[in-house]
Amino acid sequence: NQAAQSLTGLLITLEDIMKLISQIQALMSDIAKNEHQFLKRCEDYFGYVAPIKIKLNDQDHYGYYIPMKQSIKNILTKPDVINYLVDNCNDNITQAKNDPDLMLTYRDGTAAQDNPSLKIHPNSFLIQFYTDGIGIANPIGPKKDEYKLTLFYFVLEDLPDLVGICPTKYLSLQTNQTKYFEAIIKDLNYLQTTVLAVQTFNGQLHFAFSVLAADNLASNEIGGFQRNFNSGQFCRSCHISYQFKLTPLTDISFLPRKVTTHNAYVQQVVNSSNARIIAGVAGVCPLVVVAMLKEASAKRIMTYAQIEQKIDAFVYGMNDQNNKPPLVRGKHLSNGHLVGSASQKLCLF
DSSP: HHHHHHHHHHHHOOHHHHHHHHHHHHHHHOOSSSSSHHHHHHHHHOOOOOOOOOHHHHHHEEEEEEEHHHHHHHHHHHHHHHHHHHHHHHHHHHHHHHOOOOSSSGGSSSGGGGHHHHHHOOOOEEEEEEEEEEOOOTTTTTGGEEEEEEEEEETTEEEEEEEEEGGGGGSSHHHHHHHHHHHHHHHHHHHHSSOOOOTTTOBBBBBEEEEEEEOOHHHHHHHHHHHHSSSOOOOOOTTTTTGTTTTTTGOOOOOOOOOOHHHHHHHHHOOTTTHHHHHHTTTTTHHHHHHHHHHHHHTTTTTTHHHHHHHOOOOOOGGGGGGGGOOOHHHHHHTTTOSOOOOHHHHHO
């Protein structure tokens, strides 16, 4: 009973915690007259790093980036943080040496052997990136006002922090991506090539960028791959089809998508003797098809309605199902323009 009473006396109720948080909020609100003044005081006294506004184009589209170099300085300036990181790094290296089959960090993988920064400084702190998407909406507005944002984080060994935020649709353009990632790449290059000095450590600190991690959707978004996973080959790594999505990979045979296999596929396309024919689909082939169909209609061989019916009823092979061409209507033949992609026009031809 005495032990139970003693334990109860050490507990803090949720009500007391809420009161404490309310008091802190009230004190912080009282010391600043407006948001600008509040943020300025946070910069002066708490090391707050304000995000940088990055203009992506002339349409006033912006992304936001938190300077990573300053964020890392703030983390490492805190007492004992560097010592903990160094001890953790040394422990991981020791455990990996004692057990070669054990992989604790990126440093233990084969890719780390080709990392230029780790070749020069094997004990560098690892910087990893992670990206994911979120949806935000006005809580008092309709759901159609939902906005998708892409968030970027960095992880210094095991310590995470936010790097940047940008509306997802802005990053769909290559030019916007180049402008947005320019600041991030500049900071990463600085950290990997220049020694960082902090007040809490007398030695030299080195850093190495390891990987950009993401889930399947975010990875496909960054790489420009398919982002609809309810049909087709939805996985960019193993090319598994949707019908086998619940089948364990150990029960099927597949060829992983790697740099070597990708280069082999590209080389096959380059060496293909049919490359000129495929390229010609965007040239004279559509004109020939239009001329043939218009001639068939002019000579009363087939009407436009019969042409539509024939094309719609045609049975395509398994490999051409996804490239089934749209219907060819009379207006398309009149203006001499066939709708559809190059692959669809090839199937029609």
